[in-house]
Amino acid sequence: MGKTVHHRSDAALGRRGFMRKLGAVGLGLAAARVTLAADDERRTLSFVHTHTGERLTAVYYAAGGYSAEALQQVNVLLRDFRDNTVFPIDPKVLDRLFLLQSECGGSEPFQVISGYRSSTTNAALRAKSTGVAEHSLHMEGRAIDVRLAGVATAELARLALLQSSGGVGFYRVSDFVHVDTGRVRSWGDPIDS
Numbered sequence: 001m002g003k004t005v006h007h008r009s010d011a012a013l014g015r016r017g018f019m020r021k022l023g024a025v026g027l028g029l030a031a032a033r034v035t036l037a038a039d040d041e042r043r044t045l046s047f048v049h050t051h052t053g054e055r056l057t058a059v060y061y062a063a064g065g066y067s068a069e070a071l072q073q074v075n076v077l078l079r080d081f082r083d084n085t086v087f088p089i090d091p092k093v094l095d096r097l098f099l100l101q102s103e104c105g106g107s108e109p110f111q112v113i114s115g116y117r118s119s120t121t122n123a124a125l126r127a128k129s130t131g132v133a134e135h136s137l138h139m140e141g142r143a144i145d146v147r148l149a150g151v152a153t154a155e156l157a158r159l160a161l162l163q164s165s166g167g168v169g170f171y172r173v174s175d176f177v178h179v180d181t182g183r184v185r186s187w188g189d190p191i192d193s
């Protein structure tokens with residue numbers, strides 16, 4: 001009897017061990033698939049700057065990482081066009097735009113109203129209009145003001161809010177959306193009016 005119990009126990013253990021092994025193999029395959037997807041992924045963004053007229057299409061993420069070369073091209077396009085200061089733009093800002101573009105579909109470039117702003121420019125803008133923050137995230141390369149041809153700006157703002165991954169400001173009259181990588185918050189005109 002004791003022997004039988006012993007054998008059963010062995011068999012049960014063996015089966016459990018086998019299942020564990022299967023599970024591990026399954027997980028390994030899943031992980032491999034995820035890695036492949038990440039390695040394959042390319043994130044492309046197109047811009048046209050409304051003030052300078054400059055255009056850029058950049059594959060800013062490929063082969064599992066951000067492209068330093070493409071990011072530099074983006075930094076130049078998104079420079080402070082008033083005093084030509086180039087500043088590194090937070091790639092997470094680009095990711096927010098990339099997600100918006102993916103959700104909206106189409107291949108129209110983002111129309112850039114404002115990217116990086118030097119402290120001098122920010123102070124000058126603040127002096128002549130309300131609604132410019134004293135410590136704007138534009139001064140840290142962590143904010144951008146855009147619109148997208150073919151997509152209502154209110155819709156763009158709504159989608160940006162759904163991302164829940166930073167700030168969103170909606171400016172109906174000026175017709176642009178501000179997105180940044182600061183804390184999740186929103187301001188500006190009501191989206192549903």
Ligand SMILES: [Zn+2]
Nearest residue numbers: 143144145178
């Ligand atoms: Zn802004």
